Amino acid sequence: MTEEYWKGIDKIQYVGHQDKKSGLGFQYYNPEEVIAGKKMKDWLRFAVAYWHTFDQRLVDPFGDGTAQRPYDKYTDPMDLALAKVDAAFEFYNKLGVDYLCFHDRDLAPEGDTLRETNANLDKVVAKIVEYQKTSGMKVLWNTSNMFTNPRFVEGAGTSPYADIFAYSAAQLKHSLEIGKRVGSENYVFWGGREGYESLWNTNMKQEQEHAAKLFHMAKDYANEIGFDAQMLLEPKPKEPTTHQYDFDAATTIAFMKEYDLDKDFKLNLEGNHANLAGHTYQHEIRVAREAGLLGSLDANQGDKLIGWDIDEYPSNLYETTAAMYEVVENGSIGPRGGLNFDAKPRRSSFAPEDLFLGHIVGMDSFAAGLRVAAAMKADGFLDNLKADRYSSYESGVGADIESGKADLKSLENYAIDKPQSELIAATHSDHLEEVKDTINHYIVETLSK
Amino acid sequence: MTEEYWKGIDKIQYVGHQDKKSGLGFQYYNPEEVIAGKKMKDWLRFAVAYWHTFDQRLVDPFGDGTAQRPYDKYTDPMDLALAKVDAAFEFYNKLGVDYLCFHDRDLAPEGDTLRETNANLDKVVAKIVEYQKTSGMKVLWNTSNMFTNPRFVEGAGTSPYADIFAYSAAQLKHSLEIGKRVGSENYVFWGGREGYESLWNTNMKQEQEHAAKLFHMAKDYANEIGFDAQMLLEPKPKEPTTHQYDFDAATTIAFMKEYDLDKDFKLNLEGNHANLAGHTYQHEIRVAREAGLLGSLDANQGDKLIGWDIDEYPSNLYETTAAMYEVVENGSIGPRGGLNFDAKPRRSSFAPEDLFLGHIVGMDSFAAGLRVAAAMKADGFLDNLKADRYSSYESGVGADIESGKADLKSLENYAIDKPQSELIAATHSDHLEEVKDTINHYIVETLSK
Amino acid sequence: MTEEYWKGIDKIQYVGHQDKKSGLGFQYYNPEEVIAGKKMKDWLRFAVAYWHTFDQRLVDPFGDGTAQRPYDKYTDPMDLALAKVDAAFEFYNKLGVDYLCFHDRDLAPEGDTLRETNANLDKVVAKIVEYQKTSGMKVLWNTSNMFTNPRFVEGAGTSPYADIFAYSAAQLKHSLEIGKRVGSENYVFWGGREGYESLWNTNMKQEQEHAAKLFHMAKDYANEIGFDAQMLLEPKPKEPTTHQYDFDAATTIAFMKEYDLDKDFKLNLEGNHANLAGHTYQHEIRVAREAGLLGSLDANQGDKLIGWDIDEYPSNLYETTAAMYEVVENGSIGPRGGLNFDAKPRRSSFAPEDLFLGHIVGMDSFAAGLRVAAAMKADGFLDNLKADRYSSYESGVGADIESGKADLKSLENYAIDKPQSELIAATHSDHLEEVKDTINHYIVETLSK
Amino acid sequence: MTEEYWKGIDKIQYVGHQDKKSGLGFQYYNPEEVIAGKKMKDWLRFAVAYWHTFDQRLVDPFGDGTAQRPYDKYTDPMDLALAKVDAAFEFYNKLGVDYLCFHDRDLAPEGDTLRETNANLDKVVAKIVEYQKTSGMKVLWNTSNMFTNPRFVEGAGTSPYADIFAYSAAQLKHSLEIGKRVGSENYVFWGGREGYESLWNTNMKQEQEHAAKLFHMAKDYANEIGFDAQMLLEPKPKEPTTHQYDFDAATTIAFMKEYDLDKDFKLNLEGNHANLAGHTYQHEIRVAREAGLLGSLDANQGDKLIGWDIDEYPSNLYETTAAMYEVVENGSIGPRGGLNFDAKPRRSSFAPEDLFLGHIVGMDSFAAGLRVAAAMKADGFLDNLKADRYSSYESGVGADIESGKADLKSLENYAIDKPQSELIAATHSDHLEEVKDTINHYIVETLSK
């Protein structure tokens, strides 16, 4: 490494319960520690997002960027792009993560034509590949930015303009080739412009057919070049577009089923996007995993009182516990899944060290969630509670319902003379308040150990 | 008819533009007038909802019922139930609608057992059937109330308790039999308790499998008894339950596809439910019709600044225009579809005549929407705009994309050397502000004619 | 006590960290333990709400009550009302609280006239007063229910109908007299119907003047009879009414200032109401305390993804920590303030013991919040952070600004030639991510001690 | 004028009902036509916002600017700034408006110091002043942008850093001087950064005191230099900051009262900001006008299903009718008030002519609203309805309440023996459904005349 970018910051270590004041150490994330039969790092597979960590200037719709970054001295776009690779790999190493994620446009500036853009990009990718050899860093997923440039103003794969579809397809081709070069385990599609501003001027079905075509083309080409990535769709209900087609997990599953994509594609789910759709993060993960379509996770949190995507580093232990409970139930995030920090510092956390502090709270919060979820699992707390709650389906009329033996007539026969008192007696309080109290105790007791 | 219930109210007539002050006449709804090739009454097929119109006491979570109804003198539940049938058919006749909708429990009080409950119900249904013979009134749909009674506290088809599932199945059996007796054109399922209060204690997949089983049992039994109704699911995202499985149209479609219900079931969509899910009513209708799954419509409106279901009579001409535009595009609401007023007066509109005034604003607003949509269609306003917007897919590279001839390689070849200026030139302003202004003109000019 | 109502439940004890599984014991609430210089019970002053605990049937807009209560056998309204007093005082004793809160209509049924209603009420109050003598139970506050009865459909103090205003005033008079009899420390006004359904038919200013008149009459009459209660207004933005005048703390303060009520009235703040107004609970408490108008607190929590009032028992340790941090900063909730559980079980927690379990999670969560807030205060964690952040106002130009010495001209002189780099250097990262991580550590480490 | 910027666009004329298709003409706005005793242009006093019309590139958080503007060829910032003045005055003339609004930073680029920035700005202002002489264009209001630059990251007047407060004061001084030069009728403060990201590190009261100091300094200095503008605060609840202190009209009024600003300051209210605070635009205007604090209006609309500020051109006739009804009731927007289009095209309406089309829909929609409101006023429709609704306060016990003669005792005497039936009879249905229907008729019939 030529120059040290993140000065004054040493490799972040697991320090355990050293101090209530947070600092440059992990208190819950101990990568090699075995929890529920697997190393923490193998459950969590943390990835750093290039866009938010190295490119994000901390702008907002009413303000210019506040970020102070150690490579701000570079003014030539390609010099800057190459310097950022050095900074990035130093960052990965100091933070202690094994995975990165990126959009094509995160890495290098655009030229006037795609050919020129690809050439810029290839230089940066070459440098990344070199770093991968020495560092062992892996790519959790890469993706293609088809939303920032004005040409995508009305969509990429769903643009009303065939030339823009064609361009998107061409851009995607190169992005898949890059995925192969860097060995991406997954390939993500986030359709920030794939939706509508108004239904009055939109052929929704035609647009969705186009999107599906593009996804099929992508999978076909990946197969052709031997790029063995798990394809993932990332839902978000709105922002920037008034309505995005991949609204939430269930909507995206309907789309995948309609267009025969559910064999080759899975979902990449984000906490803040869940909230914007009116859901908890846990809900989205549950929907995906019960459909067998949980692919990977974007780790961040929203503010439920705020109506836009803030992509905050996760710190809420209730949410990380719930997410990791779903993961523990699932055995893993998924064969190729990881936790990518699609998260950025607040605009007022503009110092270089805030990038470390932000990842630390995020990693520690998910590590904590894993510990708590594993403890609840080990004790059978929720398993017992649910086994008990649904036990009536294990015998008698319940078993007949499960097995398909029952029909309306047999069930009428069973129920028609039951008095109300007996029906009420068949229901049970779920004691939800006690459950919430118990979860509080699990959080405190597990993490303080 | 023994007694006049709605005193002082004559049959509501089409009066045209008589007065700005609304009153007991239709200014836009002229049932026999032909619009876009069909009589207004055949486009709209208005239905009166028994629950909100005749049973609703105008309670809210902080207040007792304020409704003043002409049959309030009846204290015996069966007397009241039978009197309401008289009042209802007088109401239908005076309002000039051809369809009614009802839940089983709207009609008659429960007994201690289902057998007793069915007996009560059968008496009321017999009276309805008699009225149908003389009045020609048809049933747009009937349904089963499986959410009010405490036994359904944790669900009906998705209850964790097999006895409750069994009871629900038995109740449903009788409800289907009633549907056959009254000749319902559709049969609706609204799953107000089919969801979860908390994911911590919920086997979501098991519950959804149970729901699907119940739907299949229903369809099988309907077939068995020759009850030829279109089966419909009505989405709502939440309320009363924290999360309901039939969150919105797309989610429900995913469920129908997963459980092989999309051949026999379609959707019944409601405006207020759309809003609670973060959607416009138009969006939900579009999603359903493009999937070929638009069944019927619940006509009401929500207040987007309010987070619960207010089921207000529709009055917003933008919303009724948008809904009817989708219907005109679709050729009809659907072969069996109609517009059911799942709507109630505000708690402060507690007088008997408010039930007429509420239906009048609702019917006139949808009639107005039909007129405006038909005028836009006749002029080709939006058709031309969309044809132009998507025209690049009709030839050249666009046609290759549509036909499946293109792939990533051919499209890269096409796009790789296009300069940014050419790509930008391929996109066009959609002049959305002008579109909105034009819609204002259509509303004013069409309705003032 | 004649009969034991809450069978199988002994007096709830502080058990400390006995078990992760919650049960009938407090793990954090140790009433006599001194935290930050005061006994826990004196910081917290927990009160049980009569309406939710003893009257609430767990209805919702789509469902009948599910509650199972030990006094359900009573059918005569007055017998039931009197039995509930026995049950209530047994409950207070077993739970270990010192305060109750009630609406007039919680206690006894209405008669046809206010005179009859008052007579019913007086019998129940007499029994409460007797119990107070032996139990030492105090009344944190009482209030008048002027929203449930249909007569209040369009408001009580803001009703467009003078007779309803008059009735409300008369009802209030008796309620104040009861307050004096039971020694209420505060008197609360929640204006659930004091707002509008539509602005088109509302004289908002006239209605607000009427409300102010009623509050002044109340204070005058309280003075006259020597009822020395702190008067409190409780904000809520909407539900049941489309818009309620006491929208949030700041709006209510504006109203109090406009109508000269800010000397005699303070605020009673509720967590769920804060959320419905788009605020955190902490925000509302901060607004009130910095205005010197924090009176008392309603302890509950909302679900930010749900748009109506769920009045859930508090369990979120982030929220209770934030609320108690404001209280610790304030020195107390207020001289007369307490934490009233305006909270009810979920409809699925319908068993009698859920009332205990719900209060336990609520009391323990606030006790935990107090412990964490006190620990942060003792360490000076946030005090130091803020002292540092605002330190530039303690000398130089900052001190001139504070003291009023600076004006636009002197500040122009100071700033006009400062380069951007110097201005940027004057701002500092607030490291919010680190702050959130530290708060996590405080929660875990403080509670596990 | 040296060069024509808005080629192909002639002066926009009133064309009346020419065509349903909107185009480059006004169908409702006829500036010299007298409505309700005043010329339309005098009721409406439309202003064009410099920032959205001439500076806005149509970026969003996920996309670069799409705007195509006729002065895009200028690359030197000062050349561009000066060219935009030419383009702006050509635009005003062609559109036919009499007022403009601007932030200081809209006009000219910043230098490294405020002195340099002021010098840039003064050149552009000189050019504007020249144009004013020949065009008669007036400035409705100017303001100071104290939110875009990174120095304002944690606030301007409420910054924790005294140097930033000092800089803000200095910037404001110059902005007031410019206001005087251009003859601004009002001066606006929008506090986009005046709020908090987190309460944990915020001294809210100290920050609000600082804000109040800055407002007082501004008023004092304006008096000193003889700048006779009405000072205005513009509320917005959030975005960009998590919470902004000027949350809504009522909150800002509380602040103004607390800090003795309500004599010299009024409110500038925006529709989209109202929605973000959970209010209708009409509500905010009503609150301000009943407090005597309505200053001016920002004309735009939000999408209630979207949680961020979209600043759409107004097109919803319900909203413009409601806003103009409040204005007609008030006699005017206010002595200095006008309708400033704080509105921008959608990102997909990127063509130059969309700026005209957007203003046309906005101006026509408010002109329509004025026509409808005036017609309702002329007929006494709502006046009669309200006079009737509140008539019980004009005599008897109602008059005693109004006059202050009544107290709790006299009212108890009046009400204590009234039976429930009499109380219910004293309330009346407000027939809200009929009111909404009538408003539909007013819109259609008034606009089609």
Ligand SMILES: [Co+2]
């Ligand atoms: Co993401």
Ligand SMILES: [Co+2]
């Ligand atoms: Co996001």
Ligand SMILES: [Co+2]
């Ligand atoms: Co509904």
Ligand SMILES: [Co+2]
């Ligand atoms: Co419905």
Ligand SMILES: [Co+2]
């Ligand atoms: Co509440």
Ligand SMILES: [Co+2]
């Ligand atoms: Co409360």
Ligand SMILES: [Co+2]
């Ligand atoms: Co705005």
Ligand SMILES: [Co+2]
């Ligand atoms: Co504005």
